[in-house]
Amino acid sequence: MQNDPIHSEDDAGRSAASMRSVELVVAGLIFALGLLVVSDSWRLGAGWAEDGPQAGYFPFYIGLLLCISSAVIFWRGLRDRHSAAQAFVTRGQFRMVLALLIPTLFYVLGIYFLGIYVSSILFVALFMVFLGKYHWLRSTLVALGVSVAFFLLFEVWFRVPLPKGPLEAALGLN
């Protein structure tokens, strides 16, 4: 991938985070989730009422198992020297992942404001121009084609309404 601007930078192979640190962070998050479940189940009552098990009876043990399993994973991760040297993701890979993830976040936020069709056009076209290095005209045509195809498929054929924004309102397509 020599002509790929994202990959060709010289530090692309360096580790962005070690396997062990991500492992520990994730185990910690799962433990926190476990505590959350246990505490909320305790609040609801994790015992036995007159009419049977209380609302927190089942989730309480779920939370407990979450805590126990994540603690074991954390403990094993701490002692694992091998995974400390391993890369969870290299910088080059991480850049690729972010190059998709960040536009995706803007895209799903855009659906709320612009409707799904307009934001899909923008998302596909911009993605093709900036990451695929396509000509803007070709990108726009592909993006338009995709959105029109989805519009026909969902709104016309299957009659499933998707979120629409100001443009559709102006065109009277709502």
Added chain:
Amino acid sequence: MEEISALMHGFSVALSPFNLMLMLIGVVLGVIIGVLPGLGGANGVAILLPLTFAMPPTSGIIMLSCIYWGALFGGAITSILFNIPGEPWSVATTFDGYPLAQKGRAGAALTAAFTSSFIGALVAVVMITFLSPLIARFALQFGTPEFFSVYLLTFCAFVGMSKGKAMKTVAAMMIGFALAAVGLDTVTGQLRLTFGFTELLQGFDFLIAVIGLFGIGEILQTLEEGLAFKGVSAKLNMSVVMETWRELPRYWMTSIRSSLVGCFMGIVPGGATPASFMSYGIAKRFSNNGEAFGSGQIEGVVAPETAAHAAGTSALLPMLTLGVPGSPTAAVLLGGLLIWGLQPGPLLFVEQKDFVWGLIASMYLGNIAGLLVVLTMVPLFAAILRIPFAIIAPVILVICAIGAYTVHNSMLDVYLMVFFGIMGYVFKKLDYPLAPLVLALVLGDRAEASFRQAMLVSQGELGVFFSNGLVGSLTALALTLLFWPMLAAAWAGMRAGTLR
């Protein structure tokens, strides 16, 4: 033979022109889904599920299950031509499939893969035809303790069979259960784990989780490898097909073995992926030229493909008869049943004969259609993969977003999908299994309900799960599977001790 007449009735249901059309659409869509990165059986079916809400349930399940068959076939195309497993269960197919393609025998490898898939599926469907009525009849005697012990068996099997990562399996599964518990508790009417957010009242929908975990997560992972696919081109003409078909009977023993491994692994919730690896390993060990495996042997394609397709198909057996899906895709189909207002479980075989037998008949027809479609349309599907990733990736994300939105017409689901996508990416890289998470999320409420009812009956005595022979042996089997790695290690230790 009661089953034969029921099956004939099923064919009469499935053979309507409308259903045949859906079958064909389903298979073609399924192969495309199987070929595309980021779209697979589970999330493909999840995305298309809302489109079937308006159909009669039988037509809906026929189309969705055909998408699943298509995806099972499609995985082999990318493995052989591009060395990229389109689905996790076709990883083992790359071992010998890609070397064959490099040697210029791509057509033979593809024919072998498709034909073995078909044979694996056929064995599994025949098994489903004759075994499922028996199991359903047997399961009609089940009470709530029995049902809970079946759930327990499912989840314990996951833990016991997760080699060396039992704790991660438990953690992933419990996340699924915890997510399933969110929302209104139907028994007491109390709110659980909502923390004042009214949006969480309905809880988490597993379809959103499936689309995010398997869709976005896989796209992110594929992206790490870069934006280009390099593949071998394939021509598939009749003479190559006939030539390969003449060669295939030589591997009849491998086919039988792999079908059995696949059927077994599909019924117990091991799933298609371990079945394909296991079958490849067994074939390599028993084959006359086992050392040559990995250098491009037809037999090395036959073994994993037969097992994967047999497992993928037989995963529907426990889903239909007990309401316990054996794979994430079967779980999504089960979710479909619930949405269509059908209660999965043994009563289906009594109350919804048209539905059950229509589905089973469509399995025969769908796999025949699938074989014909893939054999004739390989160049078209390979061309899809040649579309640059910079176009495919955003389009697949748009499809995922639409799929997530249409489940409940809610924007929150789209945001959740992205969150699940990041989670899926991280979990996959850290080797947390996703299948138990999805299954726990699907079955969580039902497992809890059966547990509570059983506990109510017994007034809180856990002994109810050993109260009769049936439930006792199910529970004992579950616990054996749960502690299987430890038992196996102890047994090996004892044997080593006596030998010394």
